Amino acid sequence: MKRTAYLADLTSAHLDQTVTVQGWVARRRDLGKLIFIDLRDRSGTLQIQIEPESPAFAEADRMRGESVAEFTGMLRLRPENQRKAGSGAYELIADRATLLSLAVTPPFELSKGREVAEDIRLKYRYLDLRRPEMFEKLKMRSQVSAAITAFLTAEGFLNVETPLLTRSTPEGARDFLVPSRQTPGEFYALPQSPQLFKQLLMIAGVDRYFQLARCFRDEDLRADRQPDFTQLDIEMSFVEQDDILDVSERLLRHLFKTVLNEELPDPFPRLTYQQAMNTYGSDKPDLRFGLPLVEVTELFRGGAFTAFASAPSVKVLATSELTRKQIDELERVAKQNGAGGLAWLRREGEGFSGGISKFVGDMATELITRTGVKEGGTLLLAAGEWKKAVTALGAVRNALRDLLSLATEGFQVAWITDFPQLNYDEDSGTWTYMHHPFTAPHPNDLALFGTERQHEIRAQAYDLVLNGFEIGGGSVRIHDPAVQQQMFGAIGFTPEAASEQFGFFLDALSFGTPPHGGIAWGFDRLMMVMSGAASIREVIAFPKNNRGSDLMAQAPSAASGAQLAELGLQVEVGSE
């Protein structure tokens, strides 16, 4: 029999009517003769009452936790002193019960939820997803996805799909390869992003494109990274950077308003890359708390503390009183993030004790003034080459956030702009692109190409940062072939090499390319932050663990000899 309604949709209109409900047995309370069952479906729960004389009794008596059941009976208002909110105001007096599917004892108690080890939840993901908390995340994701589609469609964007089986191009990440059966020895690559395709769509005249695109990168995982993930990919023609930022802002404000009823600022704050790094030690600063890095390089220059005396950069963080153990832990963080060490000082009156205090005698007053450190408070200092020093202290800043619960409630969004166009790779001694090789440099900086100041070239590239997570990034693209040549030249691509690797794309650029640019949002990350989840896995229906394996489906798995033969492949498994 068809169910009357979802459990949470039963209202006073159904009161004293015969209704049929279906769902899972969330809990069973057997009082001997009288049985109560809490039935759960995706909408909520409803208490079912089975009286001992009821024809439903024998069937209900067989039901166990997580079994699927159907009940028909009269919907009643609960006794007044027992009513709860929503469907908790009602109960169903069953006169017919059907056990649709008896469940074996589940491997974990669904009601324990969060307390259960994640690998067990992942192995039995379909059970984990029965938990209301998990269902709510799936639901929110679907709502955001629908809102994105509606908003961008209304703005004139076209949703276009791009291939998943495509060509490997030398971009940033490692590709996942798919062997070709029809041409043995050749491989497709799964796209790291639809980057080239979306630019080709601009060349094709689509003008405004978006797609919720699956992307694949074969790199090590993190709490906010999966090997296959979803990107909201956007590209627009005949626009400048501010046009792209404007659409992005309006879209994000719309999503937060409609889905979370949260107001985001208009406009979003903007920080340049330089400002973000210098002040917060990160290109994705968490702006839910202050704690800026303070500049003290010249205070220590030529001083008694030799480690700092000639350092290009010395930065300091002022925080509350910390224990030695906490400082040791923070030093570990600093070292893991590239610092040689983490110096510290404790304010005592108008001077300092502990740590490197014997070196700071005459600069104590100036340190106190600049940092505003309170009595008993701690200063944490890192020195070195500017980027190393600020990065290490930026990591310490985030560690302090976690240690002292500094982050405020809610959402803090910002644009990070003016990223460097080029990055010097110390290991290989070569220049590389920071964003991607088609990113347009700032027009005012073009003259710096090929000079020793080319690291100062600013790109028309920007990241969208939310609560310390990079949730989006994009750029204006190069549409001038001469600039493209300069860019390839800077990163050591000869015209031949460029043509070999991006030939079809460079051909396309030569046939009339509009000025264009775009952005890609990490959709999973956005959902993670919006839903307050601690990991990206919480907002993906069937995620992979930290080692890239799907504990439920047990992927990846070995291929059979026949499959390999058909593909012309042989496998050598790592022998030492």
Next chain:
RNA sequence: GGUCUGGUAGUGUAGCGGUUAGCAUAUCUGCCUGUCACGCAGAAGGUCGCGGGUUCAAAUCCCGUCCGGACCGCCA
């Protein structure tokens, strides 16, 4: 590749040289007609991840390994 951290009944945990390996919950049985984390009584359930070592004695200490998790490298 590296750093840190964990692995004890189905689940969550205590124990950290000598315990019958404890507790909670789930499971099973009995009792119970207004419960709602129902209650009460009882039962069953553990190669203490795996291998080696130290010791009279190892869940406990040491080494290795496997499996989780966080981070660094990596991820335009």
